[in-house]
Amino acid sequence: MAYEQFAYLYDYLMKDAPYEAWRDFVKRKIKQYGRTSSARLLDVGCGTGELSVRLAQDGFQVTGIDLSEDMLTVAQAKAEESGVRVEFFQQNMTELEGFALFDCVVIFCDSLNYLQNEAEVRQTFARIYEHLHDGGLFMFDVHSIYKMEHLFANQTFANNEEKISYIWNCFPGDVPYSVEHELTFFVQQSNGMYERFDEWHIQRTYEVERYQQWLLSTGFEVLDISADFTGEFPTETSERIFFVAKK
Numbered sequence: 352m353a354y355e356q357f358a359y360l361y362d363y364l365m366k367d368a369p370y371e372a373w374r375d376f377v378k379r380k381i382k383q384y385g386r387t388s389s390a391r392l393l394d395v396g397c398g399t400g401e402l403s404v405r406l407a408q409d410g411f412q413v414t415g416i417d418l419s420e421d422m423l424t425v426a427q428a429k430a431e432e433s434g435v436r437v438e439f440f441q442q443n444m445t446e447l448e449g450f451a452l453f454d455c456v457v458i459f460c461d462s463l464n465y466l467q468n469e470a471e472v473r474q475t476f477a478r479i480y481e482h483l484h485d486g487g488l489f490m491f492d493v494h495s496i497y498k499m500e501h502l503f504a505n506q507t508f509a510n511n512e513e514k515i516s517y518i519w520n521c522f523p524g525d526v527p528y529s530v531e532h533e534l535t536f537f538v539q540q541s542n543g544m545y546e547r548f549d550e551w552h553i554q555r556t557y558e559v560e561r562y563q564q565w566l567l568s569t570g571f572e573v574l575d576i577s578a579d580f581t582g583e584f585p586t587e588t589s590e591r592i593f594f595v596a597k598k
Contacts, residue, residue, distance in 0.1 A: 358421035360538065361399050363515060365460075372580045373459045374405045377490060380595050381455060384488055384574060390454035393482065395444045395475075396462025400426025400437065407435035414450065416442040445471050447478035454484055458491035461591070464554040469565075472557075476569040483598040489571060490595050494556045495578070496528050498590040503530045514539045529555035559585055559592055571596035 381390065390411055394403045397415030399422050407413040407430065415437055417423050423439045430437040442448070444458070445466065456479045466472050479489055494503075508519040520533040532552040537545045559576060566573050573596050578589035585592050 358399065358419055358425050360515065360536065361422065362401065362425070364517075365398075365401070368401075368460065369580065370401050370405060373402055373457075374409070376580065376593065377406060377455070377457060378409060380490060380575065381488065384595070384597065385486075391451070393450070393453045393456045393479075395447070395456060395458040395479070396460065396465075397426060397439070398422050398460065398462075400429050400439065402457075402459060403437050403439075404430050404433050404435055407437050408433065411455075413437045414453075415439045416444065416447070418443055445474045445478065447475070447482060450482055452484045453482055453487060455488045455490070456483060457489075461492060461494050461554065463491050464494050464556055465552070467553065467555060469557070469561075472562075473565050473569070476565055476571070480569050480571065480598055485598055487598045488574075488595060489566075489598070490593070492591050492593045493562065494554065495585065495589050495592050496556060496558065497588050499528050499530050499554070499556055502590065503532075516545075524553060524555065526555060528557060529553065562592075562594060566594065566596045571598060 392406060392411040392413050394406065394413060394415040397403045397417050400415055403413050403415040403426060415426060418441065420441050423441055426439050463472065463475070466475065483489065503521040504523045506521045510517055516537045518535045522531045522533065524531050532554070534550040534552070536548045538548060539545050563573050563576065573594065575595035576585065577583060577593045578585035579591050
């Protein structure tokens, strides 16, 4: 499936994603660590802009970047419809460049897990560090190893609705703590017929300690590590790991 088709299905497929929880997490951590609600904020891997728009509604000066031009087209339309100003740019997070300094940078919805190796993760951390004011905050989440190995690998998920159905197969990847996602969608067209689209995604994660080490070696101070929106430190069965760091 081309990103053009996937971009316009994305919000439908992500309708149950915890956007309000991410929004509250950002606001809570910014308040906790002394940044203001009018801060300049960069949303990396912003997709169709769902979180970007919500944060702009909260008073943040938001910029969003994503690899997909079609995702950004949807995001821009969404911002305009919501009556907020968000600047969107097509960029690779590993090659972030050309912006004035931000007070806060976020990467949520496991976008960081799409980077395929350690070098790309560390390069992204370095680029973000360069684009933050001193004292600026960097927040992100990633899939846990438990989720990759026990909740994704060798699993099949399916959903059958009137307009969109899908089959989602997950296979262990070629490198440790990685998963390959094979997705097949059946989407109803205007003539009532269904068209098939196929997507292939690869995600990879690492131990909590390695993310922490890479942040420290970049120059960040690690302020907070938690799991699953609980505020508690990750356990062996945590699914989503959150990091908050400061330049």
